[in-house]
Amino acid sequence: MPISEFDIIARYFTPASVGRDDVLVGVGDDGAVLQVPAGSALVVSTDTLVRDVHFSDDYSPEDIGYKALAVNLSDLAAMAAQPAWASLALTLPRADEGWIADFARGFFDVAEAHGVALVGGDLTRGPLTITVGVYGFAPTGLSLRRSGARPGDEIFVTGTLGDAALCLAGLPSPHRAYLETRLRRPTPRVAEGLSVRGLASGGIDISDGLAADLGHLLTQSGCGATVYLDRLPLSPALRALDDPDRRRALALAGGDDYELCFTVPPQQRPVLESRWRGAPITCIGRIESSPGLRWISADGSAYHPPREGYRHF
């Protein structure tokens, strides 16, 4: 008889979990019982990874476990929330213990790095699909929303853009190992999200690509923006790409970048720079009252991106 779902949970998903005092009941009951700190709101988010859509068969199970939690923490980071707990709904074609052990190792690598306790989930048989739920806190009124950007605010992004998409494009590159890490093991910008609490007016994670996600922020804020292409932060790997059109397309619309984009009123910029910790940030443009997203090339001419980001359907 293959290993049962209960044995899998007991063997691979219970002992590795981070201990937290605010977990009153964890894995192993009908639900988890959790204590949100007084004065904080609960911030929740959930994302699904599907085989052949979000990852291919050349991902190791460890990469998949890592990425499943990391992309979810990226959403909490974009809300300026402190991560606390996660749930894992794992659908597997069969109970392959080696696969599960590797997956759990990747998942708990991320969980441990961010002090996140696994508090529950579900294990079912079916096509490989992973849905993670994450739960965090933000002091009431201090979560970061998409709707708060105002004309005059400066637009920042963390890290570099387009690396994951360049990796997926499969071009030969001396930076292959770097690109693979960017695609398979994205670093959720949790510390960065926390650093802008109370400073940033709006924020979003740019998992669907800068153009699409900044577009959402603008729509929800009722504003427009101008962004300068020559200010976009590109890694040495992307800068090494000869074709400038392709470079731009990857940076603007590639997707799978788990960087943050946020807006800050200009008078707050000195505070931001003094308080900042984490990945480098770059100011790429500014919010304007006129709707629409205007891209300006290095020579000052308008640029129109060919497509706007990842579409699921």
Place this chain on the structure above:
Amino acid sequence: MPISEFDIIARYFTPASVGRDDVLVGVGDDGAVLQVPAGSALVVSTDTLVRDVHFSDDYSPEDIGYKALAVNLSDLAAMAAQPAWASLALTLPRADEGWIADFARGFFDVAEAHGVALVGGDLTRGPLTITVGVYGFAPTGLSLRRSGARPGDEIFVTGTLGDAALCLAGLPSPHRAYLETRLRRPTPRVAEGLSVRGLASGGIDISDGLAADLGHLLTQSGCGATVYLDRLPLSPALRALDDPDRRRALALAGGDDYELCFTVPPQQRPVLESRWRGAPITCIGRIESSPGLRWISADGSAYHPPREGYRHF
């Protein structure tokens, strides 16, 4: 171009959601921001439904939407929690608007009946899989756990056992419509869970069948139990089945019954009966200090069930 994920969310999943004052940020940002009431703990649970495992192609999309939320609320009921919010991670092979509209109707039927607001989720392309997360409250210290049963406590179940499994068995029955409803549109025992707050010593939902789930409760409580087969509550549909072995097997191990099993100290029974509201309850046996689960037939002899419940692997 097919309808985009953003249009699907805006059209089918945003307007129908119940409004709640404790949803500070709902669908449409990187995460939801929620306010747990002072003095309450947060109770969370998550369950996945996979096509061909948890439902077949003769389920209507409305049934699937209904069941996806109902089975999750059953877990909150088993924790004696008051449901408040839900998230929905929906993976679909294609963006079929008719299917989505029907699915949403079933989902929101249940949500509205229980005052549950949809606060977020994810929509992805892939094999049909639905993961719902539910969030509720219980006053600190008053959630119901699997581990609290004590020798001498009486064991109760809500409703009737084995109907869903009888439906799945596909036998001809004059009760077909009743059985289909039991299988496809189970009623989560939310009011029943709330009625036993502070009275019941332990509780669990019996979605994997009474034998397996009562077994979990006993293991976690460090106890055993005796259960009397002639006390098991059976519907007229199940009683109409001629074969007594099959009747018993369905009632004990059929699974997909979203009833509650809970234990109550005998001195609390009058309070339980006076306070009870909801589906009928039946006392089926009692908790004992000696480990193991003993089944007693009508003639007083021991009965040994052939199998213990649903196994995913």
